[in-house]
Amino acid sequence: MSLSFIVLAFISKFIAAFFIYQKYFMNNSIIGMSMISRGEVELIFAEMGRVNGALPNDIYAMLIFVIIITTIIPPFLLKNYFKVECV
Numbered sequence: 001m002s003l004s005f006i007v008l009a010f011i012s013k014f015i016a017a018f019f020i021y022q023k024y025f026m027n028n029s030i031i032g033m034s035m036i037s038r039g040e041v042e043l044i045f046a047e048m049g050r051v052n053g054a055l056p057n058d059i060y061a062m063l064i065f066v067i068i069i070t071t072i073i074p075p076f077l078l079k080n081y082f083k084v085e086c087v
Contacts, residue, residue: 002065005066006066009036014029014032030081037070037071039070042066043067
């Protein structure tokens, strides 16, 4: 279930960037990769759900894992993307 949430987070945030009109395709991909790591907002909402009883502890733990992964991976994707573009 965690893996499906991670994939869904990456795909949905990347696709959402293409609804922004940009002259160049590369700008949309950079925006999409940058939008993936929104961990601070996700942490706040996950904690509010746990405190109010809307999220059980096992789902909360899974969401924390997903937030950590989606916060760590995008900087490496962007670094690799700009390394390829600048060469």
